[in-house]
Amino acid sequence: MQKITDTTFPGELIRAFARAKKIFCFTGAGISKESGLPTYRDLDDGTWRQYDPMTFATYEGFMDNTPLVWNNYISRFRQIAAARPNPGHTALAEMSRLVPQFYVCTQNVDDLHERGGLAGTGHIHGSAANVRCIKCGRRYPTTEELLAEEITESNIPRCKACGGVLRPDIVWFGETVPVDVLEKAAEFAYTCDICMIIGTSMEVSGGYGLLSYAKAGGAVTVDINPNGSAVSRQCDYWLQGSAGNMLPALVEEMKKQNK
Numbered sequence: 001m002q003k004i005t006d007t008t009f010p011g012e013l014i015r016a017f018a019r020a021k022k023i024f025c026f027t028g029a030g031i032s033k034e035s036g037l038p039t040y041r042d043l044d045d046g047t048w049r050q051y052d053p054m055t056f057a058t059y060e061g062f063m064d065n066t067p068l069v070w071n072n073y074i075s076r077f078r079q080i081a082a083a084r085p086n087p088g089h090t091a092l093a094e095m096s097r098l099v100p101q102f103y104v105c106t107q108n109v110d111d112l113h114e115r116g117g118l119a120g121t122g123h124i125h126g127s128a129a130n131v132r133c134i135k136c137g138r139r140y141p142t143t144e145e146l147l148a149e150e151i152t153e154s155n156i157p158r159c160k161a162c163g164g165v166l167r168p169d170i171v172w173f174g175e176t177v178p179v180d181v182l183e184k185a186a187e188f189a190y191t192c193d194i195c196m197i198i199g200t201s202m203e204v205s206g207g208y209g210l211l212s213y214a215k216a217g218g219a220v221t222v223d224i225n226p227n228g229s230a231v232s233r234q235c236d237y238w239l240q241g242s243a244g245n246m247l248p249a250l251v252e253e254m255k256k257q258n259k
């Protein structure tokens with residue numbers, strides 16, 4: 001593993017990006033931190049340091065504390081709506097236009113990749129954009145009206161079709177991730193030229209095996225994380241810096257090589 005602490009990238013890394021035809025990215029809360037959205041485990045702003053994940057990120061917690069959990073998500077969804085993509089998001093969108101095949105699988109439920117100009121992002125932990133009926137599974141867009149609500153036992157959001165309770169369309173602990181997203185991520189990881197792990201502790205999703213697929217497939221592996229993650233030392237390169245700084249610099253190098 002080569003640790004790189006600034007944007008003076010080694011020649012072999014620049015050449016790898018210049019010749020890459022297929023890039024896979026796996027992102028986490030860290031890429032949205034510079035947009036003002038909290039991470040889950042950082043010491044300064046980690047959501048799970050403030051809220052018990054067993055209450056706020058499990059089906060049982062939701063069913064036992066429906067108004068409390070709904071109001072917590074409504075507040076987080078309002079934060080997402082007020083946030084703007086940062087240079088890390090827009091750089092990934094620009095990078096996607098520089099290579100023939102590019103896929104981002106994100107653990108984030110925000111839509112900042114999309115609002116930063118990147119189409120086709122896979123949301124492996126669900127999305128704040130929708131809510132879902134626990135009874136019939138119907139999905140509805142998350143509306144402004146819902147985000148303006150203060151939920152109590154008497155106005156719990158309900159499905160128009162069957163009357164079932166609506167929940168955030170988020171994958172909670174103990175629940176399965178969308179198979180189509182995981183399969184596409186695994187296929188890209190195994191066949192890409194470069195695999196970037198960006199802004200994630202890899203504490204939850206390390207089990208998805210995506211990095212091991214990328215290594216087995218012979219990809220150059222890069223972790224972009226200012227504090228390091230569970231996989232920094234398993235990667236070929238650890239760019240020890242913020243996504244908002246490292247990604248635009250990588251894109252600039254790619255554009256120089258493409259001239």
Ligand code: APR
Nearest residue numbers: 028029030039040041107199200201202204225227242243
């Ligand atoms: N740029 C890049 N990475 C950053 C930045 C930044 N500006 N700031 C912080 N980070 C890194 C932190 O060092 C940390 O390793 O982002 C990572 C965030 O880790 P977590 O808070 O654990 O978030 P994440 O990895 O996305 O969590 C994965 O866990 O609770 C579940 O479903 C939840 O999707 C979430 C999953």
